[in-house]
Amino acid sequence: MSEKRIATVISKAEDFQKECSSCFEKGFNLALLLDYDGTLAPIASNPSKTQMPVELEETLRKLAKHPKTFVAVISGRALKDVKAHVNIEGVTFAGNHGLEIEYPDGSRHDYELPADIKQNYMDMVQELKQRVERDGAWVEDKHVSLTYHYRDTPVELKPELKQLAMEICQRHGFRANLAHEAIEAKPPVDWHKGEAALYILKDKFGKYFSQEAFIIFAGDDTTDEDAMRALQGLGRSFRISADEHLETFADYRLPQQTLMTDLFKWIANGYLD
Numbered sequence: 577m578s579e580k581r582i583a584t585v586i587s588k589a590e591d592f593q594k595e596c597s598s599c600f601e602k603g604f605n606l607a608l609l610l611d612y613d614g615t616l617a618p619i620a621s622n623p624s625k626t627q628m629p630v631e632l633e634e635t636l637r638k639l640a641k642h643p644k645t646f647v648a649v650i651s652g653r654a655l656k657d658v659k660a661h662v663n664i665e666g667v668t669f670a671g672n673h674g675l676e677i678e679y680p681d682g683s684r685h686d687y688e689l690p691a692d693i694k695q696n697y698m699d700m701v702q703e704l705k706q707r708v709e710r711d712g713a714w715v716e717d718k719h720v721s722l723t724y725h726y727r728d729t730p731v732e733l734k735p736e737l738k739q740l741a742m743e744i745c746q747r748h749g750f751r752a753n754l755a756h757e758a759i760e761a762k763p764p765v766d767w768h769k770g771e772a773a774l775y776i777l778k779d780k781f782g783k784y785f786s787q788e789a790f791i792i793f794a795g796d797d798t799t800d801e802d803a804m805r806a807l808q809g810l811g812r813s814f815r816i817s818a819d820e821h822l823e824t825f826a827d828y829r830l831p832q833q834t835l836m837t838d839l840f841k842w843i844a845n846g847y848l849d
């Protein structure tokens with residue numbers, strides 16, 4: 577398995593054809609696995625304010641309807657929340673970084689956390705709320721993982737609150753990492769977006785899924801790297817980031833979220849009749 581590296585940059589719509597002509601083949605199965613915040617929808621000042629751009633949504637809707645395409649959205653949000661924001665029929669949803677999965681027919685796969693981790697989670701939420709839910713910072717309790725948001729905190733208070741929140745999460749045994757103006761706290765289990773992506777693909781296409789479908793994954797955040805790593809050599813990944821020095825498991829870097837619309841349009845033009 578290769579290490580993170582500097583990925584090929586795609587900075588305009590025309591480059592998709594030039595750089596990724598082997599990403600899919602018309603008439604063959606295509607699996608699109610997509611992150612939500614920062615990928616399908618631009619980052620907004622509050623999670624409730626996100627919206628997919630109209631053209632992106634229309635194109636994704638068309639792709640999701642096509643008999644040869646399969647669409648899954650794998651998000652850090654709670655499943656119900658991401659489902660409500662995407663609201664496209666036929667899509668498989670994974671919430672809480674893949675811990676909860678729901679198929680279009682309503683059936684589910686939930687990763688069951690051990691009792692001690694569940695208890696630690698509740699204690700962690702309580703302590704975070706008591707000690708660091710202040711000065712504009714708040715806890716998004718998603719029942720099995722949480723996000724500590726500090727976007728609206730005065731800049732001079734952020735370092736102290738971030739450090740304290742990190743310490744609290746880690747003391748309760750949770751994996752804490754920095755995200756967009758937030759800390760993502762995930763349970764210490766061997767399940768993440770990468771495992772969820774593999775699980776969903778095997779469920780849909782079988783053990784040899786990479787021979788049954790072209791696979792495309794897109795994401796913008798550190799938690800998406802788990803999926804990019806898991807899919808190395810099995811599909812193509814796109815990491816959205818403006819950071820020129822970013823090292824990633826993805827094959828391509830998209831400097832702006834707006835390029836996701838171009839990616840979908842390029843796929844739709846080449847793929848749909």
Ligand SMILES: O=P(O)(O)OC[C@H]1O[C@H](O[C@H]2O[C@H](CO)[C@@H](O)[C@H](O)[C@H]2O)[C@H](O)[C@@H](O)[C@@H]1O
Pocket residue numbers: 611612613614615618619620621622623624626650651652653654716723725727755756757758760797799
């Ligand atoms: O895996 P994702 O679908 O990318 O979800 C990651 C987290 O996204 C949300 O927080 C982030 O987006 C918000 C809306 O743009 C933004 O206000 C916030 O600062 C970001 O951290 C969401 O609230 C979390 O639950 C997700 O884990």
